[in-house]
Amino acid sequence: MQPYELIKAKRDGGRLDPSDIQAFIQAYTAGTVADYQMAAMCMAIFFKGLDSRELGAWARAMLHSGEVLDLSDTPAIKVDKHSTGGVGDKVSLSLAPLAAACGVPVPMISGRGLGHTGGTLDKLESIPGFNVNLSTADYRRLVREVGCCLIGQTAQVAPADKKLYALRDVTATVDCIPLIASSIMSKKLAEGIDALVLDVKVGSGAFMKTADDARVLARTMIGLGAEMNRKVVALLTDMDQPLGRQVGNALEVREAVDMLRGEAPDDYTEITYALTAEMLVLGKKAANVEEARGMLRRSVEDGSAIQKLKEIVQSQGGDPRSIDDYSLLPTAKATTDVVAPRDGFVTGIHTEGVGLAAVALGAGRQRVDSKIDPAVGFTLLKKVGDAVTQGEPVVQVHYNDAGPVEDVKARLLAAYRFGDRAPAARPLVLERLE
Secondary structure: OOOHHHHHHHHHOOOOOOOHHHHHHHHHHOOOHHHHHHHHHHHHHHHHHHOOOHHHHHHHHOOOOOOOOOOOOOOOOOOOEEEOOOOOOHHHHHHHHHHHOOOOOOEEEEHHHHHHHOOOOHHOOOOOOOOOOHHHHHHHHHHOOOOEEEOOOOOOHHHHHHHHHHHOOOOOOOOOOOHHHHHHHHHOOOOOOOOOEEEEHHHHOOOOOOOOHHHHHHHHHHHHHHHHOOEOOOOOEOOOOOOOEEEOHHHHHHHHHHHOOOOOOOHHHHHHHHEEEHHHHOOOOOOOOHHHHHOOOOOHHOOHHHHHEEEEHOOOOOHHHHHHHHHHHHOOEEEEEEEEEEEOOOOOOOEEHHHHHHHHHHOOOOOOOOOOOOOOOEEEEOOOOOOOOOOEEEEEEEEOOOOOHHHHHHHHHHEEEEEOOOOOOOOEEEEEEE
């Protein structure tokens, strides 16, 4: 079948043959299927979906569009984590050195920001000199020698997903379960991992707004993992407000380092421990999550976690001094505050609105070729449940270009809700699936 016929068949609700899916993905990877044709197919899938047979074929075609890495020269069980994306979600930056410091090798191939959510690669690149574009040979070597490597997709690893990832970001097809599941699993299984922990976000700042949708996505990815003989555990976690207090690339690096010193906000620390503990159990370094949490706390207390981060940074060309001296990280020229319009409590934060405000400020991308400013972002001085008085700062905006600032402040104020009573606390971990 020709691309036009496949797109039309899916648009009309038809089932695609696995061999046609494989040919379509191969042709897209080679460039004979154009971006506009893939964009049309993604929109058809967005509305019509993929059944389990189609989804398995789509994910396998994405996985085998390039090299599937062999990390057998690292004998320990290799475990990675993936988040479906949120605002202020810098967990990977602290989780990877934590797990590696406890003896679990972490081969991590990450992505850039999608839509209103931040990307791990963009955060890492705010560390001076940090190189996420390593060869697969260097990647294998660092997983073996350092116990961790954090890179972007190479031309050899899941190249179809690399192209599609950027295309979905600008064609309103990000929040589509079949495309999310196949993107994540093709990229993660190509890394050479033995097991995977999924952080499936739920709430106003997540692509999955409800627990039901998040559960479907988690089960879809767990099923794809099982098909390919990989153990997958998923935690459904809260994204009804930003995680931690920093939003923006260099600001989030600072908070991630703070977490490894035991000085980060409680919500960010708890989510990081919960996910990393699952990795230690899957990696057979701990018998259960309670034992794993004890190991993680000790790695923070004895400094081995922060030392592992410095080792990772240095091994990938970054300046390890920036982990101790934040002045070496990109810093915005100016700040301004968003203030509370009334007395009361913060009763809610529309987290997607905060993420879009960060994009408008320059911390994220409005187009595939947009340039990110690593220094800009927000410090959330008040979060849900906090008391406020009229005129009190609730968000500090870090900016370099004054042009978008008033619009950004208006967006942030619109994202905050205020009331007379503090709302009941929402659990951070909503559910565990395997």
